[in-house]
Amino acid sequence: MEVASHFVKHYYNLFDTDRTQLGGLYTNESKLSFEGQEFQGPEAICTKLVSLPFKTVAHHITTVDCQITIDNKLLIAVLGQLKTDDDPPHSFFQTFSLADRNGSLVIMNDIFRLVIHHVA
Amino acid sequence: MEVASHFVKHYYNLFDTDRTQLGGLYTNESKLSFEGQEFQGPEAICTKLVSLPFKTVAHHITTVDCQITIDNKLLIAVLGQLKTDDDPPHSFFQTFSLADRNGSLVIMNDIFRLVIHHVA
Numbered sequence: 001m002e003v004a005s006h007f008v009k010h011y012y013n014l015f016d017t018d019r020t021q022l023g024g025l026y027t028n029e030s031k032l033s034f035e036g037q038e039f040q041g042p043e044a045i046c047t048k049l050v051s052l053p054f055k056t057v058a059h060h061i062t063t064v065d066c067q068i069t070i071d072n073k074l075l076i077a078v079l080g081q082l083k084t085d086d087d088p089p090h091s092f093f094q095t096f097s098l099a100d101r102n103g104s105l106v107i108m109n110d111i112f113r114l115v116i117h118h119v120a
Numbered sequence: 121m122e123v124a125s126h127f128v129k130h131y132y133n134l135f136d137t138d139r140t141q142l143g144g145l146y147t148n149e150s151k152l153s154f155e156g157q158e159f160q161g162p163e164a165i166c167t168k169l170v171s172l173p174f175k176t177v178a179h180h181i182t183t184v185d186c187q188i189t190i191d192n193k194l195l196i197a198v199l200g201q202l203k204t205d206d207d208p209p210h211s212f213f214q215t216f217s218l219a220d221r222n223g224s225l226v227i228m229n230d231i232f233r234l235v236i237h238h239v240a
Binding site for chain 2: 029031033036038062063065067069070071075077079081091093095097108109111113115116117
């Protein structure tokens with residue numbers, strides 16, 4: 001779905017070039033789960049994303065799946081790889097729920113996980 | 121969130137023991153994206169899941185993240201590994217949106233992907 005892949009490109013382009021701008025994509029009701037930590041609202045979410053301890057990051061998208069929900073939100077699931085500083089690439093997946101607010105898409109729900117299977 | 125992890129265990133237990141029963145978790149409006157293929161409604165979804173070409177399957181859950189959406193749905197993102205027949209384990213991730221229908225949780229949206237990064 002074109003709007004979904006356009007959004008995803010925009011999101012990761014902002015993430016990789018200037019994370020301080022990501023707050024503009026969230027509302028006061030927006031929630032982020034980042035590796036199991038929970039944040040709500042643009043300030044808390046943006047502060048978390050900006051504080052991540054790497055200097056450079058590049059996201060490479062593998063797949064984008066999108067469904068329109070019965071209440072006209074976009075549910076997007078992304079699989080990709082990200083590379084931070086000199087580390088090897090990591091697989092990640094991220095789920096977004098997007099809503100229309102005055103003609104712009106905003107992120108209502110955002111769940112991020114690296115693909116790491118901890119051995120018991 | 122207990123209700124989310126309970127649901128997830130129930131879903132994969134049904135999947136691993138009797139996939140023919142999974143249709144009961146979906147409604148006519150429910151959508152499944154399975155490795156990029158789209159299905160709607162319990163019959164189409166269950167037919168797809170039952171037709172998957174393996175005899176035995178076991179899902180092992182690594183992480184379950186859950187958010188309550190502003191319209192009181194549960195958004196769940198699962199990371200895990202699955203093992204089919206004699207194949208090596210595969211990583212997968214799956215996103216569910218659940219709604220309450222007469223006191224029972226039903227799956228409104230379901231997106232499944234194996235964690236495979238195709239090399240260009």
